[in-house]
Every structure is written in C-alpha cells, then in structure tokens.
Amino acid sequence: MQSFLSALQKNTCFAFLILLLLPGVAAASSATQAEKIVKEQCTVCHRVTGEAKSRFELKAPDLMWAGVKFKRPWLVSFLTGNQENIYQKNYRWDESTQPAKHLALSKENAEAVADYIKKNLVDSRVKQDAIDLTHFTELHAAFGRQLFIEHSCTGCHQIMDNGKKMGGPQSTSMFNSGERLNKDWILRFNSNPPDFVPHSGEFVADVSELGLHYVTGFLATEGDESFKFYEPWKSEHFQKADANRGSVIYKEYCAQCHGSKGEGDGPAASGLEPKPAVHAKMAMDQMPLDYLYNVVYYGGKAVGKSHYMPYWGLTIGEQGVADVISYMRTTFKGGEEVAAASGGKAAPSGDCPQARKTKSAPSKFLKMPNPLKASAENIKAGESLFLKEAKPLACAQCHGKVGNGKGPMGGGLTPSPRNFTCVATMTELEDGQLFWIIKNGSSGTGMLAYQGLKDDDIWKLVLYIRELAK
Ligand code: HEC
Ligand code: HEC
Ligand code: HEC
Ligand code: HEC
Numbered sequence: 001m002q003s004f005l006s007a008l009q010k011n012t013c014f015a016f017l018i019l020l021l022l023p024g025v026a027a028a029s030s031a032t033q034a035e036k037i038v039k040e041q042c043t044v045c046h047r048v049t050g051e052a053k054s055r056f057e058l059k060a061p062d063l064m065w066a067g068v069k070f071k072r073p074w075l076v077s078f079l080t081g082n083q084e085n086i087y088q089k090n091y092r093w094d095e096s097t098q099p100a101k102h103l104a105l106s107k108e109n110a111e112a113v114a115d116y117i118k119k120n121l122v123d124s125r126v127k128q129d130a131i132d133l134t135h136f137t138e139l140h141a142a143f144g145r146q147l148f149i150e151h152s153c154t155g156c157h158q159i160m161d162n163g164k165k166m167g168g169p170q171s172t173s174m175f176n177s178g179e180r181l182n183k184d185w186i187l188r189f190n191s192n193p194p195d196f197v198p199h200s201g202e203f204v205a206d207v208s209e210l211g212l213h214y215v216t217g218f219l220a221t222e223g224d225e226s227f228k229f230y231e232p233w234k235s236e237h238f239q240k241a242d243a244n245r246g247s248v249i250y251k252e253y254c255a256q257c258h259g260s261k262g263e264g265d266g267p268a269a270s271g272l273e274p275k276p277a278v279h280a281k282m283a284m285d286q287m288p289l290d291y292l293y294n295v296v297y298y299g300g301k302a303v304g305k306s307h308y309m310p311y312w313g314l315t316i317g318e319q320g321v322a323d324v325i326s327y328m329r330t331t332f333k334g335g336e337e338v339a340a341a342s343g344g345k346a347a348p349s350g351d352c353p354q355a356r357k358t359k360s361a362p363s364k365f366l367k368m369p370n371p372l373k374a375s376a377e378n379i380k381a382g383e384s385l386f387l388k389e390a391k392p393l394a395c396a397q398c399h400g401k402v403g404n405g406k407g408p409m410g411g412g413l414t415p416s417p418r419n420f421t422c423v424a425t426m427t428e429l430e431d432g433q434l435f436w437i438i439k440n441g442s443s444g445t446g447m448l449a450y451q452g453l454k455d456d457d458i459w460k461l462v463l464y465i466r467e468l469a470k
Pocket of ligand 3 (some may be wrong): 091
C-alpha cells in the first residue's frame with residue numbers, strides 16, 4: 001500500500017485523484033491494518049473463533065464474542081493501556097499470581113481494532129435489547145448488589161464496599177462493570193455461564209427471573225456515571241393519581257395494620273413491633289415522594305425498616321401505589337405539633353429525659369472512638385446529611401430539624417425518635433453506640449438501618465448530633 005501511494009505521489013497528474021480517494025483509502029487501510037493486528041498479535045494469546053473452552057486450556061480470555069461483550073469506549077481505553085487489570089491475580093492463576101501489563105496499542109490502532117472487533121466478533125446468542133433497563137431504579141441496583149453478595153458472587157468477584165475492595169479476587173473484578181460490559185451480554189452470560197466459560201471455576205446461581213434482572217442491571221450500571229436511573233415518582237402514574245381510588249386501597253390493604261383512620265390500630269397491630277406507623281400523626285405531605293414510593297412499593301425491609309411492613313407493588317401495581325400515596329398525602333397532615341412547627345412558632349420541645357427502647361451496641365463497638373476531628377467542615381457535612389442528604393431518608397424527617405424528635409414523621413412512631421437536644425439522655429450514650437445504631441438500625445423501633453451510608457459519613461453525623469446537645 002505504501003509503495004503504491006508513494007508511486008502515485010511522484011506523479012503530479014494523479015494529485016487531484018488522490019485527494020478524492022484518500023478518505024476511502026484511509027478507512028480501508030485501517031480496517032485491513034486492524035485485521036492484521038488482531039490476527040498477528042492478539043491471537044498469540046486470545047482465540048477469536050471456535051467453541052467455548054476451559055480457562056485451563058487458554059492463555060487469555062476468549063474474544064469471539066468481544067464485539068457484543070464490551071462497550072467501545074472502554075475497549076479503546078483498555079487497548080491503549082489506560083485501564084487496570086480485570087483479573088487482580090493473573091488470568092492464569094494456576095501458573096502465577098502476578099498480573100502482567102497488557103499489550104498497548106496507539107490510539108489510532110486501538111480505535112481501528114475496536115471497530116474491527118465490534119463488527120466481526122459478534123455472537124448471535126446475544127440479542128440486542130434482551131434486557132430493558134429503561135425502568136431500572138437506584139433501588140433495583142441496590143437489590144442486585146444485595147443478591148450479588150447473597151449468592152456468593154463476591155466469593156470470586158470483587159466489588160467496592162465503603163471505598164474498599166470486597167470479595168475474592170479469583171475472577172474478573174466488577175468495580176466498573178457498567179462501563180466495561182454490554183447489558184445484553186451480561187444477561188446472556190448470567191443465564192448460563194458455562195456457555196461461555198465451561199470447566200473454569202464458574203458458578204451457576206439459583207436466582208429468580210426478577211433476581212436475574214436485578215443482578216444484571218446492577219452489573220450493567222455499576223460505575224457507569226452516565227446511566228440515568230428511572231424515577232417512578234415522576235411518572236405519569238403520579239400525574240394521574242387519584243385520592244378516591246387510593247382511599248379504597250387504604251381500606252382494603254392498609255387498614256388491617258394502620259387502622260381505618262390511620263391511627264395504627266388495625267387488627268394485626270397488637271402482635272407487631274415496631275407498631276405500624278400512626279399515619280394520622282404524620283405530615284405525609286411533607287414526606288419525600290421517593291421514600292413513600294419505595295416503602296409502599298418495596299416494603300419496609302427495602303428501606304432498612306421492619307419486614308412487618310409488606311411490599312405492595314405486586315399486589316396493587318404502580319398506579320395503585322401512586323393512588324394510595326395521593327390519598328395519604330391529602331388526608332394525613334400530622335398532629336398539632338407539626339402544625340405548630342411548620343407555622344413558624346417555637347419548635348415544640350421533646351421529652352427529656354427520654355425513655356429509650358434502643359438496645360446497647362456490642363461492646364466492641366461501644367468503645368470505638370470517632371476517628372474524625374470535630375472540625376467545622378466535618379460538622380457542616382454532618383448537618384447537611386442530617387437535614388437533607390442521607391438516603392433513603394433525611395434524619396430530620398423523624399428527629400426534627402432541631403433534633404428534638406419532632407419531625408414530620410416523628411409523631412407517628414412508637415417509640416418516638418430520639419431527642420438529641422436532651423443532654424440528660426445523650427451524655428449517657430457513647431459515640432460507638434450512635435455509630436452502630438445509624439449503621440444497623442434499632443429493631444423493634446422505627447429507626448432504620450443506613451446500610452448505604454459510608455462509615456465516614458456516619459461519623460460526621462455523630463459529630464453533628466453531639467452539637468445538638470450543647
Ligand atoms: C501476551 C498475551 C496477550 C496478547 C498478545 C493480547 N492479550 Fe489481551 N489479554 C491477555 C490477558 C492475560 C488478559 C487478561 C488481562 C487482565 O486481567 O486485565 C487479556 C485481556 C483482554 C481483554 C479483556 C478480556 C475480558 O474477557 O475481559 C481484551 C478485550 C483483550 N485482551 C484484547 C486484546 C487485543 C485486541 C489484543 C491484540 C491487540 C490482545 N488482547 C493481545 C493477554 C494478551
Ligand atoms: C466460584 C467462583 C465464582 C462465583 C461464586 C461466581 N463467579 Fe462469575 N465468574 C467466575 C469465572 C471463573 C468466570 C469466568 C472468567 C474467566 O475466567 O474468563 C466468571 C465470569 C463472570 C462474568 C463475566 C465477566 C467478565 O468480565 O468476563 C459475569 C458477568 C459473572 N461471572 C457474574 C457472576 C454472578 C452474577 C455471580 C453470582 C450469582 C457469579 N459470577 C459468581 C467465577 C465465579
Ligand atoms: C401487615 C401490617 C401492615 C400492612 C398491611 C401495611 N403496613 Fe405500613 N407499616 C407497617 C409497619 C409495622 C410499619 C412500621 C415499620 C417500621 O417502622 O419499621 C409500617 C410503616 C408504614 C409507613 C411509614 C414508613 C416509616 O418510615 O415510618 C408507611 C407510609 C406505610 N406503612 C404505608 C402503608 C400502606 C400505604 C399500606 C397499604 C397499601 C400499608 N402500609 C400496609 C405494617 C403494615
Ligand atoms: C423513620 C424515622 C427515623 C429516621 C428517618 C431516623 N431515625 Fe433515628 N431513631 C428513630 C427512632 C424511632 C429511634 C428509637 C428511639 C428509642 O430507642 O426509643 C431512633 C434512634 C436513633 C438513635 C439511637 C440513640 C440511642 O438511644 O441509642 C440514633 C443515634 C439515631 N436514631 C440517629 C439517626 C440518624 C443519624 C438518622 C439519619 C441518618 C436517623 N436517626 C434517622 C427514628 C428515625
């Protein structure tokens with residue numbers, strides 16, 4: 001090709017023609033160049049054709065489905081040497097545990113090879129849009145992550161947990177699987193791993209179809225900042241929600257625990273601890289919609305609360321959830337205290353000293369000192385978590401803006417939320433106690449487990465809570 005071009009360049013008569021032809025020539029030459037690279041260099045280690053084989057007979061992962069397995073931007077980045085190793089130990093962990101640096105190509109060659117792979121290394125078993133993630137929510141990803149842990153996946157694959165690597169580094173790491181892997185390939189792989197990697201230490205899990213959806217969605221979004229999660233509370237079901245239809249649902253499904261007037265005195269209530277929330281004493285119109293949606297659709301356990309609160313989504317559907325929330329928000333506005341607080345009058349004071357239902361943390365935790373300094377910056381960060389940012393629900397919703405236990409939801413809970421302004425009660429509690437309860441919840445009370453909060457954030461909350469009793 002090169003000698004052909006230089007022959008042409010010597011001949012000025014052809015100069016015009018070359019200009020016209022060049023773009024086409026460049027594309028064709030990079031495709032042939034790419035094919036050459038793949039066949040001559042890559043296949044020294046990788047296979048690009050043939051049936052799936054055991055890892056023990058291979059030098060490197062099979063690439064015959066690479067075109068449908070990887071996302072192009074990641075592939076280019078990997079091939080230019082800009083990604084960490086996927087296998088924390090060598091791919092051939094039976095031979096060596098030192099991972100080697102992967103061969104790196106120039107940007108131009110990597111682009112061409114990625115295009116070649118996308119076009120030629122495809123697999124008809126992987127169907128485009130076999131998994132639909134347009135309705136995939138952040139909570140679904142959290143379910144998928146939970147299943148990933150519960151089904152031993154972290155026994156062989158690592159994920160990030162609290163800023164640290166968690167799991168056994170035997171196989172590929174999943175820190176940024178959402179940037180690396182194509183969702184349809186993950187679904188097909190997860191459906192039966194031995195179709196791709198037989199006799200290689202792979203694992204077939206016993207997961208329901210819904211569970212498969214969650215796990216696949218988790219892997220397909222993990223580390224992918226560009227993914228937009230679906231927000232059901234912004235859907236058209238909420239725009240056309242109807243409080244009258246919702247009141248019928250409340251009578252048929254909710255009253256058995258929460259009582260027909262929302263007083264928390266339904267027939268099931270006597271046997272439950274924590275007690276069903278007294279909706280009549282909650283300012284439901286001040287409670288965040290996303291939280292209400294998640295607790296009603298997916299139940300108490302999904303938001304770190306009691307499993308006595310069932311998941312209603314499958315029974316009443318998304319429209320039913322929107323309707324019953326609309327009914328509750330128009331009916332339950334909270335007690336007098338909430339009205340006083342929101343009317344700008346002096347905040348009501350909480351009980352002090354206050355009886356506590358919460359149990360003591362294990363002694364190992366009780367003795368834990370707060371590793372963070374009580375700097376203005378840390379306290380400020382704790383404050384914004386407390387007032388707004390903590391997920392799934394800001395602390396102020398129950399513990400109140402001033403920390404006295406009189407938030408919009410506080411009045412509906414038995415026992416009432418802790419009054420952090422009460423010096424008499426708070427001086428008896430150690431930092432490790434506060435840390436433990438925020439992380440794990442307080443069973444038998446309305447205090448939820450904040451499993452999604454990083455340890456550092458919990459310690460910042462503890463610093464802020466200490467300020468409230470000063
Ligand atoms: C010397 C052997 C060797 C050569 C040559 C080589 N690779 Fe690799 N390749 C590996 C190994 C080993 C891994 C696993 C590396 C890791 O842990 O990140 C790998 C991983 C990959 C992956 C990710 C695979 C997966 O399933 O996650 C891709 C894609 C890839 N190589 C493409 C290529 C391409 C394209 C070429 C040619 C330009 C090439 N490799 C050349 C050994 C090689
Ligand atoms: C006992 C070890 C083990 C367990 C447990 C395990 N895997 Fe794997 N997984 C493997 C092996 C081995 C491979 C193949 C990687 C290779 O060698 O090329 C693999 C590959 C994968 C891949 C392809 C990733 C890639 O980058 O090529 C996905 C996706 C995957 N596993 C998901 C899961 C899920 C989901 C679970 C839990 C239900 C799970 N794995 C549990 C061993 C395991
Ligand atoms: C089997 C009993 C039961 C039924 C039926 C029930 N709930 Fe609940 N619900 C509870 C319990 C118990 C709690 C308190 C959970 C906790 O604090 O951990 C609760 C709490 C709540 C909360 C407040 C969440 C919070 O953070 O305090 C809302 C809102 C709610 N339920 C709505 C509903 C709706 C709407 C229905 C009907 C579609 C319903 N519940 C049906 C038992 C029930
Ligand atoms: C849904 C209501 C609710 C929310 C939201 C909530 N709490 Fe609580 N919290 C409670 C209740 C109820 C108790 C239990 C009171 C008792 O033990 O009698 C409690 C107890 C506690 C305790 C236990 C103190 C002790 O006595 O040992 C701490 C610490 C705490 N909450 C911190 C927080 C923080 C920090 C947040 C936000 C990240 C938060 N809570 C969010 C309702 C809530």
